[in-house]
Amino acid sequence: MAIEHPSFGKLDDNRIIIFDTTLRDGEQSPGFSMNIEEKLRMAEALAELGVDVMEAGFPIASVGDFDSVLSIAKHFSKDGPVVCGLARTAPADILRAAKAVRPAARKRIHSFVSTSPLHMRVKLRLEPEEVLELVTSSVSLARQHTDDVEWSAEDGTRTDPDFLCRCVEAAIKAGATTINIPDTVGYAVPEDMHRIFTMVRERVPGADRIVLSTHNHNDLGLAVANTLAAIQAGVRQVEATINGIGERAGNASLEEVAMALRTRSDAIPVRNGVVSENILRTSKLLATITGFDVQPNKAIVGRNAFAHESGIHQDGVLKDASTYEIMTPESVGWTTNSLVLGKHSGRAAFRDKLKALGYGDVGDNQLNDAFRRFKDLADRKKVVYDEDVVALVDDEVVRGHDRVKLTALTVATGLNTKPMATLALEVDGDRRDGMATGDGAVDATFAAIRNAFPHEVALKLYAVQSVTGGTDAQARVTVRLEENGKLVDGQGADTDTIVASARAYVHALNKLLVKRERTAPAEQFAARSA
Template sequence: MTVQTAAAPTARTTAASAGDDKNRIIIFDTTLRDGEQSPGCSMNLEEKLKVARMLDEMGVDVIEAGFPIASNGDFEAVREVAAIVRNATVAGLARATLRDIDRAAEALKGAARPRIHTFLSTSPLHMKYKLQMEPEAVLQAVVDSVTHARQYTDDVEWSPEDGSRTEPDFLCRTIEAAIKAGATTINIPDTVGYATPEDYAAIFRMVLERVPGADGIVLSAHTHNDLGLAVANALAAVQAGARQVECTINGIGERAGNASMEEIVMAIRTRPDAYPYHNDIVTQHIMKASRLLSSVTGFQVQPNKAIVGANAFAHESGIHQDGMLKHAGTYEIMTPESIGLTKTNLVMGKHSGRNAFRTKLRELGYDDIGDNAFQDAFQRFKDLADRKKELFDEDIVALIDDSVAQEYDRIRFVSLGVMAGSIGSQSAQIVLEIDGDTRWAQTGGSGPVDAIFNAITKLVPHEAKLQLYQVHAVTGGTDAQAEVSVRLEEGGKTVVGNGADYDTLVASARAYIHALNKLLVKREKTAPEALTA
């Protein structure tokens, strides 16, 4: 598949050719790998393919598609992503073992531009307690793993896990060994988000000064946000010589997350005086990518999130509003249009047809949703329009996110009836479609929501514990849609589900069902030892 976009390149920079342009930053997206390791986040195959197509379309250079050895599902996902992505390099992660590398190579066979990304811990803490290996054995494993990976592809990336806490001399030794063995990209991860910008930049300067051959390969930054410094650290690394940045859409990832792609890209675009670098990201796709990821993972973006949060371009202060009316530049350092937010006068209501609805979706950045999701969203839009006086863009976004999220679900909501109130008992009757079969159940509970969840559990037995139930209004007014978030935990695995509807109880049922569908995907995954990088 070749994506034709005016601003997007048809052939992307590889590690081997990056040296031709000293100010070009390679954008390495690990949403499908490190991002999916975020507690509560999981994607099925079709959802991963949607995200991969989006990343390829927006100009990402390298898509880390997964960890093939982790599960059969991860292997299939990497293989399918490799088959459909034509512009970006597709990377598969592998520990420093021959079995992992062989599995990654097998998954990447169909890639137009494959990369094997292998890693091994190098910090004293990790070597002693996690690996239980002596430094010399680790050094030999680095050489063996990179050498083995080079048998499959010329594009090999190596990462010293917990690199920011590795002793400088040993870090330089391992990087030198990896380069001599054939690594074309060296990633130095701040695995636990411990570094400060000054610390992290100093590591890259040291490597360039002390390691023979470091100036002939690509140095990469992979930062975590445990101290809220992921983006700052990544940009500091770029200023110190890194020419690849590893990041995720919306900053999702393990623990506090990874560096946010949209923040890094827009910082470079907005402040060329401080960051005189460039990349090939089509920034007008940023909002669309953010919304797509939120809909398929169930992870909603907080309103005050930089670049893509609902409040990022909102101005409530009277002083700010006055300035904006006189000149937008008084309080906006970038335009909403630059990230794909468009202003529209197209009013939607109960008389709007399918063509008008589809046009509205395109304006909101949803121009490639599946037919099933479109039909479901359109019917729910018509139902909502019959009940709600005013329809806002936020209403339609909530409907689309909910419909897209459930497009490939094995468990699907059909209908719900609830008995509630202060007189008599509370009960719920629910109808679900499970793997194509329609089933129903009726149960009671200590309140309507409890009754609904009990009825769903009767049809889909599980041992998951409810950790979070949260409701908020999509817009203002008593006729606002409700958006519900549910977090479930089973056997140490956490999932998050979202649901939206003008009826809060229906939204609750949809959210719980969405979470259960995510749990079915999560059950297939087995995390190998030393999963992080």
């Protein structure tokens, strides 16, 4: 049965709306904060990926969140995705979300309230009837600002079935066009999801006129399975994130859901608008921006996802790839040959490679800087891999808006010698010099950064891995910093491990500065937007 939707028009029963919450729920992961420029770049990649709805943030949470949602709302035309802002039931939340998404050609307000007995008693301290009133008032207010309103029953999978149906009915009567029943704490199993959504469809008046949505967390590793079960029960919107990032164990992985639907269309005959060939580059872009790589064996986008080491598997793949590959690497953006660049490669070939790797909007100045670094790398390495190119352009392309930049570094060390580091930083356009000694070259370098740009943080993680094989490989360093309970991860790459370490520390420092800005008190909104 077709549904008439304010943002999508007539939706047939086989159409799945892809709701991406990488920029909202995903960004709530410890250490995953992004600045406005990074969120815009990610938003563009998500649009190219083909997501239908983009949850850009939680506008009332901070000045930074409001500004990010507002910037993304201004960015897309009517042909772009629906831009969504999250809000609680308080009028201030709804109005802030409305103001943030107002410039969008296609906009949505997403309101939520807890409905489980535990959440109502402990968190809200409200009676069920009071929660019902909040459902009606919040959705009604949101409908005054946009025709596209989504309502979510937080902790819906642990909600009393009768009360859940009453809440859904109230939201529909108040004007909600999408109803989301999330597995907020990752408690459900697939049978639960199928039962809950089947119940809502059968018992709630008007449920056949709205879009049902599923939002699943991965605490038991069942987020994708629960999402697929919900689709089989009639859900036609799935909420997910790139690389499965999100609170605690994360959300359902968008790329896994999309490829499961594509690969098993025989079992789940539905369609969606995801351009699967863009999956890998979107995944890599997010990893670059956040500083968090996916694990090697991650489905679809892990570097081992299409690797075969077993002799039996290798023999089968050589004879016919379909013996052990249920999808082709190319279908999600992997290339079969990455050894294409060397010291004789020109600027045009380098630009084409950047486009193929997802850096399609590199400006001339950034291209020149990245090409210079590529030539320097090519002189030091026999072979330049795709992974090398991605690693070296991160600083020039993705991190071009960082407030703190490393511009010079000299380290003196040796046997029976106290290591000393001297460096220069550019902080908001001004040069700052630092010098320090330490227990080792890395310790001295980090101390010099603190000398040039004083700050108090705790170093929680320092890890080094090789980008590719060989003694001339680039080192990729990950640094995790903590300040007042806030965790951030930074990454840096270079054939010199000490330089890579400094880049990683500075990257983490920039993310910490973003996190400070994004957690500005909500009270600042009044002065900012009055």
